[in-house]
Amino acid sequence: MRREIPLAITFLAGMFMLVDFFVPHHRVSAAGEELKQWGTIVIAASILLGIGNLIRVHSKKIARRQSGWGFSLVCLSVMAVMLWFGMWPGAKLGPNPLVGSIAQGSYFNWMYLNMDVPLQGTMFSLLAFFIASAAYRAFRLRSPEASLLLISAIVVMLGRVPLGQLLTKGLPEKATLPWLTEAIMTYPNMAAFRGILMGAALGVMAMGLRIILGIERSYLGGEK
């Protein structure tokens, strides 16, 4: 019983969305759109589950004074402050219109722009260093396939910058780096990605079918 109902729900929801693709009737389309919106709301509502987990893990650390508990305190305090700045109903009750609002100029927005955005942006930019170290390591040709990857990476890398144009300036068009870059991106790249995506698509379909039919149940938690 406990197992059967969610599986039946999964089957019905899945079959409905599948049918929605083939049936143009406006009521079916409208119901499909409604179902998709419900899904979005369920996911948005689930955020408290994650926040709860975060609070639990960090509070335990603080309570037991484990190594790094000070940082956990920072994490939880800052989260509480963000919540206060964003949700406090005092915007109309209290004197400060910048609290309880997410509009531009509010404290919430200030914290987002001066903490979240630069931190995430900087972490993203770390990739510039990591891509260099990854490329450097790829120079240690581990296998013939790796050397193919390396050669085509170098060609495309150079072909995309003015240096590449400069290096092969005098050569006939088909031997210049920019032309080779274009050729590699258009032909082997496209053919390979098309094949991988097609194979992955069949994998997705097989998995989707297994989920709808209830054969794949691991996301519900185990076999019982």
Next chain:
Amino acid sequence: MRALLPALSLSVSVLLALFPPAGRAADAPLSEVVRETAAPAAVTGLQARDYLDNNDRGDKIELSWCLSADDGAGALSVLEYRVWRSQAPDEQGELVATLEPGTAAHVDTGVTPGVAYYYRVEAFDGALSSPAATAGPAVGRINLFQTSRLPVLVLSLAFFAMVIWFTRLAARGTNLFVRRIPGLNAVEEAVGRATEMGRPVLYVPGIGEIDDIQTIASLTILSHVAKIAAEYETPLIVPTARSVVMSAAEEVVKEAYAEAGHPDNYNPDNIRYLSDAQFAFAGAVSGIMMRERPAANLYLGAFWAESLLFAETGFETKAIQVAGTANVSQLPFFVTACDYTLLGEELYAASAYLSREPKLLGGLKGSDWMKVITICIIVAGVVLTALGVPQFGRWFFTQ
């Protein structure tokens, strides 16, 4: 008296030639004056039929025609097309649309479903209208099947039939062969190595939401990895970027520990929600790698740009790394930094491969033979195109 009529018409013609109405050159030659009184050419091949889209209320009719011969040419250049709609074949009815020159199709919205309509399309050059092309009766209907998607249905049903057939075959005990996938063998090896070194295993199920099939595939593999970790009593850390994925992972790991006979070893603090934000998650996972020093890093699921951050940081800590994703843009980074990488479909094959369960192997076999069919269709298409048969592409065109 008899001479009066020709005299009158001659003088009228002379007068018109000397004082032409507005819009014509005063010294236009007689031949052009004669031509101006002719209407533009009519449109041809007018067809009216029920319009099928994905939100069908039966209230749209689609019209298509071939452009008037005078469209874009000379003094009789068409200024607009006029579309008339009526409910009787010989009535002109109401004007429903005026369209710019060059338009050869129009969707008439707001018709009543089930009612027959008759259409006329005229080309108008600013002064005169062409003879009307007519079409009808056309009826708007609420359709129950989008016929343009028939090829999708056919192929999908063929695919399902194969999956179900192979699943039955496997359930009956037939041995279905699956070739060796090195990345998947490495998963167990990685957990073993972490156990030897007395360090934890880090399993990142991607940053996709639970509706992403890659995440579900990852949770299936997590179940398998958790069982091995439970048997070896190796700590398993699972950081997640989505709340629902976290709760699903909790259930999966808890169940796996129970099945392995070590329910007490399950540590709920090892399944951690970190952040929905992509790089906050990446930074926090990097922190876990640097501080808790897992000896095996498994990245299986949907990844985006943060993939390189994980792989490189993990490499610095000298962990054995196995990655798998169907996001092809991230595969190059995993391939350069990880010891083994599962490419696209290999991730989906993992659940069948690791568990060897007949029901799952059936899906794998079905996909495989669907690939064979796809290859045959492509080869057939290439051959047919070479022989000059153009219909091939059209059969695969769906909306």
Next chain:
Amino acid sequence: MNMTLIGTTLAALLTIAVYSFLYKDNPFYKFAEHLVVGVSAGYYLVIYYYNFIDPTVVSPVFRLRIGGDAILLGGVDWWMALIPGLLGLILYARFFPKIGWVSRWALGIYVGGYSGLGIAPVMQARVLDQIRGGALPVHALHTGQGWTNLLLVVGLLGTLTYFFFSLKHKGVLGGLARIGIVFIMVGFGASFGYTVMSRVSLLIGRMNFLLHDWLRIV
């Protein structure tokens, strides 16, 4: 107090704290990492509420606004808004052992619905459209176009063969699979090289922020 100046300085210090990770893990990076986890957690909670929960569930059902205003029960289609709200609440049943299994219902609708959504459109876009695009005219081998088409077709067939799991990759099949992996590796290398410049431009952006917006020396 100039909030903009304080904000820029704070952002710059946090930027440097993250870059210190390149040297090694240190307290500044740990601080920055925990800070961003806390800030983003708070951010997502607030944003999800304002953008999803409030307009689709809370407002139609209660007409309650955060910050006061009279509470009126019932809005347009309030009972339709109640269903996803209830589904969202059901997820939390997992905290109560006796009814915890009900939380799987919400998950079932979501996962089932999106699995169904992922079948036919994927077949259309990733299989049918790719077949149409992949079956190219290769007979005109006296032109360059014919050769490039042949390259594309052979690459596609090779890649598909590489992912064939039912037979060992030996003989003709093995040869075709080998061609496939060659194409895949060249494609990966191209992707890799293509991304290098965009990653470097991110670094340039951050450097620009530090040197121009903060220190004003550039």
